Amino acid sequence: MKSILTLDTIYYLLGIIVAFIAIRIARDPNHPNRLGSSLFWALFSITFLFGNVIPPFYVGCLVIIMVLLASFNRVTKSNEAETPAEERVAHAQRLKNKIFLPALFIPIFTIIGTLLFGKIKFGNWALIDPEKVTLISLAIAAVIAFIASMGVTKAKMDVPVKEGSRLLQAVGWAVILPQMLAALGGIFSKSGVGTVVSDIVSDVLPTNYAFVAVLAYCLGMLLFTIVMGNAFAAFAVITGGIGLPLIVHMHGGNPAIMAALGMFAGYCGTLLTPMAANFNVVPAMLLELKDKNAVIKAQVPIALSVFVINTLLMYYLVYHF
Amino acid sequence: MLKLIGVLLVAVGFLFRLNTLLVVTVAGIVTGLVSGLSLHEVITMFGQFFVDNRYMSMAILLTLPIFGVLEKYGLKEQAEVLIKKAKNASSGNVLLIYLFIREISAAVGLNIGGHAQSVRPLVAPMSEGAARAKYGELPPKVKEDIRAHAAAAENTGWFFGEDIFIATGGILLMKGFFDSVGIHVDVWDMALWGIPTAISALVISAIRFRQLDRRIHKKMTKHKPTSSSKTEAS
Numbered sequence: 001m002k003s004i005l006t007l008d009t010i011y012y013l014l015g016i017i018v019a020f021i022a023i024r025i026a027r028d029p030n031h032p033n034r035l036g037s038s039l040f041w042a043l044f045s046i047t048f049l050f051g052n053v054i055p056p057f058y059v060g061c062l063v064i065i066m067v068l069l070a071s072f073n074r075v076t077k078s079n080e081a082e083t084p085a086e087e088r089v090a091h092a093q094r095l096k097n098k099i100f101l102p103a104l105f106i107p108i109f110t111i112i113g114t115l116l117f118g119k120i121k122f123g124n125w126a127l128i129d130p131e132k133v134t135l136i137s138l139a140i141a142a143v144i145a146f147i148a149s150m151g152v153t154k155a156k157m158d159v160p161v162k163e164g165s166r167l168l169q170a171v172g173w174a175v176i177l178p179q180m181l182a183a184l185g186g187i188f189s190k191s192g193v194g195t196v197v198s199d200i201v202s203d204v205l206p207t208n209y210a211f212v213a214v215l216a217y218c219l220g221m222l223l224f225t226i227v228m229g230n231a232f233a234a235f236a237v238i239t240g241g242i243g244l245p246l247i248v249h250m251h252g253g254n255p256a257i258m259a260a261l262g263m264f265a266g267y268c269g270t271l272l273t274p275m276a277a278n279f280n281v282v283p284a285m286l287l288e289l290k291d292k293n294a295v296i297k298a299q300v301p302i303a304l305s306v307f308v309i310n311t312l313l314m315y316y317l318v319y320h321f
Numbered sequence: 322m323l324k325l326i327g328v329l330l331v332a333v334g335f336l337f338r339l340n341t342l343l344v345v346t347v348a349g350i351v352t353g354l355v356s357g358l359s360l361h362e363v364i365t366m367f368g369q370f371f372v373d374n375r376y377m378s379m380a381i382l383l384t385l386p387i388f389g390v391l392e393k394y395g396l397k398e399q400a401e402v403l404i405k406k407a408k409n410a411s412s413g414n415v416l417l418i419y420l421f422i423r424e425i426s427a428a429v430g431l432n433i434g435g436h437a438q439s440v441r442p443l444v445a446p447m448s449e450g451a452a453r454a455k456y457g458e459l460p461p462k463v464k465e466d467i468r469a470h471a472a473a474a475e476n477t478g479w480f481f482g483e484d485i486f487i488a489t490g491g492i493l494l495m496k497g498f499f500d501s502v503g504i505h506v507d508v509w510d511m512a513l514w515g516i517p518t519a520i521s522a523l524v525i526s527a528i529r530f531r532q533l534d535r536r537i538h539k540k541m542t543k544h545k546p547t548s549s550s551k552t553e554a555s
Contacts, residue, residue, distance in 0.1 A: 011375055014382045051372040057361060060368030064346065071343040083393045092395025092402065099391055099399050103442055106384065107433035114431075134432060135376055142383040149387050153394040163389025171381065173342055178377040180342060183370035184327070184349045187363065191356035193324050227328050232494055239498060248504075256510035259495040260484065264518045267480040271473075274335055278377055281341070283436040283472040286381075287445055290461075294469035295476075302477055302525055309521045317514065 003129040004122075008052065010139040015048030021165045028078055036074025037169070040066055044176065067180070070173035077169040080162070095152065102149035106141045113137025171285045178278035185228045189237075197224055198241025210253075211315055213246040217258070218311045221265040222272075229275025231266025238262070253318040261314040268310065271303035272296060327352030381437045388442045400443055401450030410451040412467050412537060413530030419444045420474040420526050424519065427482030430489070436475055445471040456541035463540055470533050474526065481522040484515045 022041035025031050031038075043062045051059060069075050092099065113128075114137045120127040128136040146160070153159075168175065188194070198220060205216045220242045224234035243262055247253040270276045273296070280295045289295070327348040334344030346367070353363035388396065404410050423434045433439075445468045452467060453459055459467075484491045492508055499506040 007376060010379065014375070014379060017382055017386065047371060048375060051375060056368035056372065057365045058368065059372055060364035060366070063367050063371050064364065067342045067346045071340045085398075088393065088395040089398050090395075091393070092398040095394060095399070097399065097403070099394060099396050100443075102387060103391060103396065103438075106387075106438050107431075110433065111431055132376075135379060138380065139383060142387065145384075146387050149390045153390055155390050155394065159393060160386040160390050163393050164386025167385040167389045168382070171385075175378055175381060176371075177341060177345070179371050179374045180345045180367075182374040182377065183367045184331075184345050184352075186370045187349045187353050187358075187366055188327060190366070191324050191327075191352050191358070193327065193352065196322065196324050227331070232490065235494060236498055240502070244502065244504075255499060255504055256506045257514045259499070259506065260511040260514040261518060263484055263491050263495065264481065264515065270480065271476060274341070275331070277341070279436075279476050280472075282381070283440065283475070284469070286436055286441045287468040287472060289465050289468060291465065294465055295472040298466075298469040298473040298529075299476065302473065302522070302529055305525045306481070306518065306522050309525075310518045313517050313521075317517075 002124065003126045005127060005136055005140075006129040007132050007135060010136060011048045011051065013139070013143075015045045017164070018045040018048060020161050021045075021168055024161060024165045025078065025169075028080075031078050033074050033076045036069050036072075037076060037078075040069045040075045040173065063176075063180070066173070066176060075173045077172060078166065080166050082166075091153075098152050102145045102152055105145040105148050106138070109141030109144050110134070110138045113140050170288065171282065174277065174282050174285045177281060181229050181275055181277050184275075185230050185233045188228060189233060193227075194224065194234075194237030195241065197227070198238055202242055202246065207242075207246050208250075210251045210319060213242075213251055213253075214315045214318065215311060217243045217247055217262055218265040218307070218314060221262050222269040222307060225266040225269030226273040226275065229270070229273050229277065231263055231270055234266050234269070235259075235263060238266075247318060251319065254321050257318045257321060258314065261310055261318070264310050265307060265314075268303040268307040271299040323355050324352060326355060380435055384435075384437045388437070391442065396442055397446035400446040401453065404447045404450040405454040407451075411455070411534045412448040412452045412470075413532075413534035415444065415448040415451050416470055416474040416533070417527050417530045419471075420478040420523065420530075423475060423478030424482035424523060427479055427489075428485035428519070430486040432479075434475060434479065436472060440471050440475045444474070452537050452541075456537070460540070463537055466533065466536065470530065474530075477522055477526050481515075481519045485512050485519055 018041055022038050022045055025034060025038040025041065028034065043066050046062060047059060114134050117128050117137055118130050118133040201216050201220045205212055207213045207216050220238040221234055224238050225231045228234055239262060243258055247258050248255050270279060274281055281292060284292045284295050330348040330351060331344055349367065350363050404415065426433050448467050448471050449464060483489045492511055495511055496506065496508055
């Protein structure tokens with residue numbers, strides 16, 4: 001079955017949004033890094049608009065140019081000032097709680113979309129690609145919320161371009177970090193980094209003790225997730241390398257409990273690593289924090305406490321049920 | 322062992338605060354090369370993974386223009402007005418309520434929230450607003466503390482709620498893995514055994530948010546925010 005709306009449709013929309021930023025910077029004579037910044041966003045836009053047609057090697061080359069521009073500090077934010085506080089307060093007093101409506105539309109329509117849009121069909125055509133329902137629903141919800149926000153505020157069309165560009169430039173080059181880390185994770189997997197890590201863990205620990213097997217598995221998930229920035233990538237490697245042979249086969253543990261709690265041990269690792277950029281680094285930029293590791297620092301006590309409790313829970317549950 | 326050089330490069334890069342993009346790219350290229358891939362192959366992999374994972378930037382690119390408009394028209398300010406009406410609202414309580422909603426909704430399969438969609442426009446301003454209503458203007462260090470914990474609430478709620486629902490990526494990945502090695506595992510078993518850890522994550526976060534409230538109270542009552550708060554911010 002074919003779909004009317006696929007992820008590709010949304011990528012075109014994203015490409016156009018990013019192109020607006022590139023053009024805006026190119027036309028801004030006060031921008032401190034006009035050429036470099038404009039080029040960065042233009043290349044990013046190309047990966048959305050033409051990512052499917054350009055051979056991967058050339059996309060890789062474009063990506064490396066983007067990395068170099070960022071490394072030489074050529075990608076910076078503009079000098080555009082935020083709207084003065086008095087003006088924002090005046091608007092808030094006028095619009096009152098109506099201002100929340102568009103913001104609430106995003107979760108509301110994402111839920112409606114997830115539940116309903118996936119089922120809408122016209123003959124042989126599905127409205128949205130059934131495999132990507134949540135992502136496409138989020139995009140549809142964002143479009144509805146955008147229209148609503150323009151209606152509620154009665155803003156001119158240049159406002160979303162100006163404000164969106166200002167906020168995205170504040171995030172800056174970190175916006176491509178999650179995709180780059182996904183690539184690094186892929187290269188690590190293909191190069192067999194995981195097998196080396198799981199070999200080391202099972203070599204140095206006396207895993208013939210049932211508790212040590214649990215500890216080795218949980219630590220493996222934690223450490224490997226810290227390295228990869230992604231618990232899903234760690235799961236197959238560490239469960240195949242440590243969990244299955246030691247906890248399930250050697251000590252007769254319950255695989256469902258092992259997997260459920262093992263994944264949580266990995267999530268504790270996600271809370272601790274700058275490699276999980278979209279959860280830890282990008283939010284620090286979004287919230288305009290001076291310390292880029294502030295989110296991780298706030299999470300360290302939570303992650304370590306949950307890790308200890310989770311490991312003990314696994315030890316008590318995995319061998320008894 | 323040589324393959325671990327990429328891991329070492331990443332650690333060193335983060336330690337010396339080099340540009341993260343550069344560190345990641347160099348680590349990928351070096352790891353690929355020592356594992357026998359050609360430079361052409363490594364660059365191709367970067368390109369392929371970059372294109373395959375474009376959905377990762379979607380939420381930010383789509384929602385920031387909307388919140389840019391709403392923030393210009395007083396979204397954050399109105400969020401503060403709203404929170405000031407609530408009695409007994411504190412920064413920690415706001416974050417705990419958000420964490421609770423995020424974790425429960427994730428546990429029934431709903432992905433509402435997100436750093437760009439909820440934390441920046443609503444949760445962080447409300448949490449800051451609650452403290453400002455009590456103590457007046459906040460020094461930068463206190464603001465940073467509150468905002469970082471707002472991001473932590475989002476991550477903790479989402480991670481530990483998500484795997485309670487059977488149709489999420491995590492559970493399906495585990496199921497797929499066990500299928501591939503020929504072990505039958507029920508998805509409900511994996512989802513339900515996650516509940517004790519999910520509850521403990523909630524309880525520990527509640528303690529952490531209580532501590533945040535105490536820290537704010539101590540800072541704001543001990544000495545009024547003056548120029549001294551700036552010097553310790555580094």
